[in-house]
Amino acid sequence: MIKIKPEEIKILSSYIYNLSGISIDASKAYLLETRFGKLLEEEGCKSYSEFYHKAKSNSGGKLEKKIIDAITTNETLFFRDTNPFDLLKFKILPDLMDARSAKGTRAGNTQLKIWSSACSTGQEIYSVAIVLKELFGPSGGPKVSLVGTDLSDAAVAQASAGTYNKFEIERGLPREKLQRYFTMAGNNWKIKDEIRAMASFRRMNLMQPFMGLGKFDIIFCRNVAIYFTLPDRKKLFNKIADVLEPDGYLIIGSTESLTGVCPRFVPKRHLRSVYYQLS
Numbered sequence: 001m002i003k004i005k006p007e008e009i010k011i012l013s014s015y016i017y018n019l020s021g022i023s024i025d026a027s028k029a030y031l032l033e034t035r036f037g038k039l040l041e042e043e044g045c046k047s048y049s050e051f052y053h054k055a056k057s058n059s060g061g062k063l064e065k066k067i068i069d070a071i072t073t074n075e076t077l078f079f080r081d082t083n084p085f086d087l088l089k090f091k092i093l094p095d096l097m098d099a100r101s102a103k104g105t106r107a108g109n110t111q112l113k114i115w116s117s118a119c120s121t122g123q124e125i126y127s128v129a130i131v132l133k134e135l136f137g138p139s140g141g142p143k144v145s146l147v148g149t150d151l152s153d154a155a156v157a158q159a160s161a162g163t164y165n166k167f168e169i170e171r172g173l174p175r176e177k178l179q180r181y182f183t184m185a186g187n188n189w190k191i192k193d194e195i196r197a198m199a200s201f202r203r204m205n206l207m208q209p210f211m212g213l214g215k216f217d218i219i220f221c222r223n224v225a226i227y228f229t230l231p232d233r234k235k236l237f238n239k240i241a242d243v244l245e246p247d248g249y250l251i252i253g254s255t256e257s258l259t260g261v262c263p264r265f266v267p268k269r270h271l272r273s274v275y276y277q278l279s
């Protein structure tokens with residue numbers, strides 16, 4: 001395996017930071033070698049400098065996309081951490097529906113916009129879709145728009161296809177939900193059209209300005225800000241505050257906190273879950 005030199009760690013880390021906001025310090029050089037070793041060989045590069053210059057010379061090109069796919073950690077699973085999905089079912093959705101009906105909006109005319117802002121391969125937004133389906137049934141519920149965005153093209157493509165292998169499907173998905181909402185496609189499982197049709201996906205970099213998103217009632221931003229520096233986390237959650245409805249809900253990862261990150265958000269607790277609302 002080709003070894004990365006100290007000066008190459010610097011240029012490659014800063015290149016990755018500029019592409020994604022992902023911050024890699026020098027102690028994590030091994031990460032660069034493990035993530036890029038194979039790609040380096042595939043590209044026929046003899047050093048990390050050559051690899052960097054090849055990618056840099058074609059901004060937005062194939063190699064740049066492969067680098068993003070390789071450096072992002074797409075780890076996710078259906079109903080990850082369970083609590084946020086119970087929170088959604090038993091607190092957030094009933095409260096939002098009550099609030100809207102108090103304003104005189106009937107259930108069928110209510111529009112709910114939900115964003116999974118680092119959706120990875122789609123398990124988070126499809127878990128949300130399943131909760132909605134089970135809570136509201138085939139009719140009578142609100143009109144929902146579920147949006148999944150992620151920086152990685154490969155992750156967005158898989159989310160969009162809604163296809164999962166045996167390993168992915170066995171992580172977090174109860175058997176009865178698998179049978180009800182998926183069909184077999186060769187050796188894989190594919191989400192049924194009724195759930196797939198509830199969501200749309202696109203590539204989006206959270207480090208860049210949010211354009212044309214509109215406002216959301218519920219935002220999931222889980223297990224992505226951990227890769228960013230504190231100043232970048234501050235900027236990110238400020239932008240998220242700008243696109244959240246005044247009575248909207250933000251859900252972050254179970255190991256994350258917004259203390260010292262964004263004073264515009266107030267943490268609130270319901271049973272075992274923490275969620276955030278605008279102050």
Ligand SMILES: C[S@@+](CC[C@H](N)C(=O)[O-])C[C@H]1O[C@@H](n2cnc3c(N)ncnc32)[C@H](O)[C@@H]1O
Pocket residue numbers: 020021022072073074075076077080117118119120121124149150151152155204205206207221222223224227253
């Ligand atoms: C660990 S996954 C979390 C997936 C899901 N939210 C969950 O909690 O299960 C982190 C995701 O963040 C995405 N990501 C990393 N940097 C990003 C950026 N700057 N903009 C958008 N997505 C990013 C990665 O591609 C990856 O899919």
